Amino acid sequence: MAACSASPLPASGWVVQVIDGDTVDVRLGSQTERVRLIGIDTPELGYEGEPDECWAQEASLALQRILPNGTEVRVVRDRVARDHYGRLLGYLFIENDHFVNGEMALNGHARVLSIPPNTAYSDEIQTAESRAHRSNLGLWRACESSTR
Numbered sequence: 001m002a003a004c005s006a007s008p009l010p011a012s013g014w015v016v017q018v019i020d021g022d023t024v025d026v027r028l029g030s031q032t033e034r035v036r037l038i039g040i041d042t043p044e045l046g047y048e049g050e051p052d053e054c055w056a057q058e059a060s061l062a063l064q065r066i067l068p069n070g071t072e073v074r075v076v077r078d079r080v081a082r083d084h085y086g087r088l089l090g091y092l093f094i095e096n097d098h099f100v101n102g103e104m105a106l107n108g109h110a111r112v113l114s115i116p117p118n119t120a121y122s123d124e125i126q127t128a129e130s131r132a133h134r135s136n137l138g139l140w141r142a143c144e145s146s147t148r
Contacts, residue, residue, distance in 0.1 A: 009033065009088070015071040020045050021059030021109055023087065024067055026075060036087040037101045038078055039125040041113035043139065054143035059109040066100055067092070073100070078118035091121055105129040108138020 013028040021042025026035050043053035045060060067073065075090040083089055092100040101121065104110040106128035114122045133140045 009075075011076070012072065012074050015067045015069055015073060017069060018060065018064045018067055021056065021063050021104065024063065024073075024092070026073060026088075028075065033088045034086075035075060035090045035092070036083055036085075037104070038089050038091050038118050039112065039114060039121055040101050040104050040110035042104065042110045043143070055109070055139035058138065058142075059104070062107065062109045063100075063104065066103060067094070076120075078120050080118050089118060099124070101125060102128045106132055108132035108135075108140050111139070 009031075010029045013026045013033075016025040016027050016032050018024050019034065022037045022040055024035050024037070025032050027033075042059035042063075043056040045056045046052040071094060074093040075088070076093065077088070077090055080089060094100060099121070101110075102124050105112065105125050110129070112122070112126050112129045114126075132138060
């Protein structure tokens with residue numbers, strides 16, 4: 001008798017809602033998963049009366065422009081599937097293999113956040129962040145604490 005196991009999540013789905021600059025709800029098959037974009041970190045939105053961090057609103061709006069509700073996405077996972085909050089960890093791609101995580105860094109909406117062993121696209125994201133930083137884009141221009 002074969003052991004029962006949960007069926008794997010499909011690799012493609014549709015955006016349900018952007019939560020913030022690095023988190024999005026995606027419909028994968030019959031379930032909605034909260035997906036945390038691997039390799040980037042965006043400023044935090046203020047919750048429970050706390051103020052937003054510098055560039056948090058802009059980063060969230062940028063991700064909403066890239067991923068409006070209903071956008072088809074491909075979720076590529078790395079070695080560790082979930083974070084300690086239970087969110088699915090993924091690299092997101094839209095039509096023509098457009099790399100969403102990299103675009104957020106390239107346009108100055110995100111900093112690199114490399115957490116081994118999930119480093120498959122670390123070099124690409126680091127290159128994108130370096131270009132944004134050199135070009136003084138987004139949070140690199142607007143937020144004093146973002147300068148290195």
